[in-house]
Amino acid sequence: MVMSPSRADIETAIRSYQDPYLKNNLLDAGCLDSLTIENGKVNASLILGYPAKGLCDGVAQMLASKIEDVDGVQSVDVSVNWTVDPAPVQGELEAMAGVKNIIAVASGKGGVGKSTTAANLALALAAEGARVGILDADIYGPSMGQMFGIADGTRPDVKNEKFFMPIEAHGIQVMSMAFLVTEDTPVVWRGPMVSGALIQLLTQTMWNDLDYLVIDLPPGTGDIQLTLAQKIPVSGSVVVTTPQDLALIDAKKGVEMFRKVGVPVLGVVENMAVHICSNCGHTEHLFGEGGGSRIAEQFDIDLLGSLPLSMMIREQADHGAPTVVSEPESQIAMIYRDMARHMAAKLWLRHQQAPAVPTLSISDD
Known part of the structure; x- marks a missing residue:
């Protein structure tokens, strides 16, 4: 008589896979949704806490x-969703x-x-299946319209004479001050006016059921950035730097700014880490080495x-179709998708660790 496998043995098999983003096995990470074992037939359903369209089938x-190797297992059906x-x-x-x-993307310098x-990163989250928007908060140098291939002069529709409808491009909901002003009327505003305009732009845009809203903050760590970090309900932030010593000094200010206002830094992205010669393949660290790691x-x-100094990344963004789309x-698109999964997994772990909101029960006593 063939013994039916025990639940403990199946759970041990599930534990043997370590998720690279949650940095834990999926059982202890709380991803097991259901597990049934009947006459040697095992059905398991797992739910990852981050968008993972490109990973689910492989996992x-x-x-x-792993479950098939357990003694007594006759058949296995595993489904992984997110x-x-x-x-x-x-x-x-x-x-x-x-x-x-809301994920704020910042840099200490331009x-x-x-x-x-x-x-x-916004496109990478969408490629993994998430619903994503991006707000171009760089009032003085808005560039998202061009990067997403949105034609000059495009204006958002207005609903109920109050709300802007975001413009959709490459499956992303996009909003930018550039959609409201013309190139002939440059923005010459003081800090408080900029902060006010951005809060208004954020709250008066009808974002449609987003999993993530990426905010491209203006470069720097001055009043504008500090005000926004205090007034916008941010789940996490990302600081972008290059390996150059001067950029690293400014990146540290960015990390400290977010810490000061209680916004967790999900991680650092190091751009222009290495230059690869397009003719001979020789690699050179033009701006220094290992700065992001430090x-x-x-x-x-x-x-x-870490991303290389690549003409392709710049040209594709300039032409309205960034590398991920x-x-x-490409290898570079895969790096962005890997970074997006890391960011999203860290946010889910924060959700898991958040204290439960107490429920009020009212009785007639």
Whole structure:
């Protein structure tokens, strides 16, 4: 008589797979949704807490093969899906309607590829199946319209004479101050006016059921950035830098700014980490080496990824189709998708660790 496998043996098999994003096995991470064992037939359903359209089938096959090796198992059916939950926001702020998570992308200084990173991370989250929006908060140098191939002069529709409808491009809901002003009327505003305009732009846009809203902040760590970090309910932030010593000094200020206002830094992105010669393949660290790793170690945060100094990344963004959509199978697109999964997994872990909200029960006593 063949013994039916025990639940403990099946759980041990599931535990043997370590998720690279949750940095834990899926059982202890709380991803097992259901498990039934009947006459040697095993059915398991798991739900990852981050968008993982590109991973689910592979993870299901890996788990199935591990469970098949358990004594007494006759057949296995494993399904792996994913979900997105809202992570807590800073202070007493309330989460925004229609948006589960806001991720702020910042840099201590300009010219480090922050906007290109924000655009590709938004597209990478969408490529993994999430509903994503992007707000171009770089009032003085808005670039999202161009990066998403939105024609000059495009204006958002207005609903009820009050709300802007975001413009959709590459499956992303996009909103930018550039859609409301013309190139002939440059924005010459003081800090408080900029902050006010951005809060208005954020709250008066009808975001439609977003898992993630990526905000491309202006470069720097001055009043504008500090005000926005205090007033916008942010779930997490990403700091973009290059390995250059000057950029690293400014990136540290960015990390410290977010910490000061209670916004967790999900990680650092290092741009222009290495130059690869297009003719001979020789690699050279033009801006220094290992800077992103040093910041990550110093502040005990993750280095989400390093990207090369690449003409392709710039040209594709300039032409309105960033790398993740123009070359979705390229190594660089895969780096962005890996970074997006790391970010999203960290947000889900924060959701898991958030204290439960007490429920009020009222009786007649």
